[in-house]
Amino acid sequence: MSESLLMPVLPPPPPAEVPAQVEAGPVAALKKRGFLAWVGSALDWVFGFVALIALLAACSVIPVLNFLSLGYLLHVSGTVARTGRLRDGFIGVRKASVIGTVAAGAWLVLWPARLVAGFWRDAELVAPGSGVARAWHVGLIVLTVVTFLHLFWAGIRGGRLWHFLWPQPLRFRRWLREPRKFGKLQDMLTNYVLGLRLPFYFWLGIRGFIGALVWLIVPVGILMVATRLPVGGSLLLSLPGGLLLFIVAIHLPFLQAHFAETGRFRAIFELREIRRLFLRAPLAFWLALLTTLLLAVPLYLLKIELTPQELAWLPSVLFVLFIFPARLLTGWAVGRARRREAPRHWFPRWVARLGILPVALVYVLVVYFTPYLSWNGVLSLLEQHAFLVPAPLMAL
Structure with a gap:
């Protein structure tokens, strides 16, 4: 028998070990570049969001251009209602980052x-x-x-x-x-x-403003007339005006989101559709309404004293910062309801209904006392920040 057949079969030698520093060098460099790219992208997004808020605030204090600001915020609600994702509501952040960096870079240069x-x-x-x-x-x-x-x-x-x-x-x-x-x-x-997409935002803002004004003109008009009557007549007339404003306030944010989602002007008057959607996501609707009306209340405190014209953009930044999350949550609530086919159990529906009552009541009371606290008097009733342009109309 051949000698080679008698030799034991040895396992193949192990591959030569690569030094750890040689193997880890390129991989670590790639990971480091990836991490730095992620940090740079995140900082660019944050800078873009700050620039976006500043641009919306600047547009909101300029007549006619304030419809751009309102149109953008309505589009935020409509987009989130279509997709159901809150992150989809941060529209145009990267484009705003370019404008912000150009302004900051020009200031430095x-x-x-x-x-x-x-x-x-x-x-x-x-x-x-x-x-x-x-x-x-x-x-x-x-x-x-x-x-x-x-x-x-x-x-x-x-x-x-x-x-x-x-x-x-x-x-x-x-x-x-x-x-x-x-x-x-x-x-x-x-x-x-x-x-x-400036023409799109402008046209959406005009239609959203007109639709909201149609809903608000009767209750706000009654409250404006009530302020000019004696105490007894004022209280009697304020009751139906406040009741109508109560009904409008609990439906209008969702009607505007429904309008922005569909793009149909008639959708802002489809009250039955909003009530049907409420049954499918009652707690989400309550949370969105709570955020919308609660964040609108502090904005009335900014109107106690008249803001100088050169500083009118400063309160408008707070207006946009407070209204933006409200629009996000309103669209999220509508989108959540759209993805459910059946109404929820009676218990969460009634919990949401009972929770809506004090929220809307507090908002109506704040609006009722606004003419007696605001610098603009009775005209301040026209400044419904939760539904109209995100800035005091009388300060424009």
Whole structure:
């Protein structure tokens, strides 16, 4: 027999071990880059949300543009009602991040020009027409031209904060040699502006405002008339006005979400549909109504004193911050009800009904006493922040 057959069969040698630092190096680098990318994306989202709130607040204090703010908030409710996910209500955060970073980057880049402008003014005050003053003036002109070129180039590159901090002049020179650079720039701006969907938000806001006004005009009108009557007549007339406002307040947020979800103006008057949806998700409806009316109450305290015109945007930030979560939860409640086919048990339905009573009653009482506390008097009854534009109408 061959000797090779008598030899024992040995197992194959184990693969050569790779040093731990060699194996972990690229993997650790990839994980680190992934973590840093996640952190950068999260910070960009947070910055975009802050910029979005600031933009909504700025639009809410400008007549006509305030319909954009209302339309966006209605679209938030409608989107969440369609998908059933709260995260889908944070619409346009990444686009708002671009606007926010452009504003922040421009503010940073303009600082050198501001300093040089201050030196030039000081030189003119000390020695008008002197060589030093002229030198500062020439320097200011040159720095202003360079600054605006830098702002233009940073905006073309994407408008991120690092684009403002590092100009990349060599890349700018290569860009100047490109044949279709201005055509590409026009396409980029057009796509960005169209992606904002401003006409859609404006039209949605106008229709939502008109629909809410139709619901509110009778109870609010009765309360406005009651304030001009003697005490006895005022109390008698305020009872039916307050009762009507009570009924409207517990239905209107969900009617607006239903309207924004379907896109039909007639949907804002489909009261029977909202009552049917309430039976399927009563506790969700109660939570959404509690949030909507409870967060609207502190906004009336901001109207005790007249806000200066130059600071009108500051209270509007609080208005948007308080109304935004209310719109999210309202859409969530409607979407939750849509995904259920049968009404809930009688016990949660009656718990929700009994819970709605004190919530809506407190809201009606706050609205009733508003004319006696607000700077705008009886006209403050027209400022229904929970349903109309997210800013005091009389301050616009």
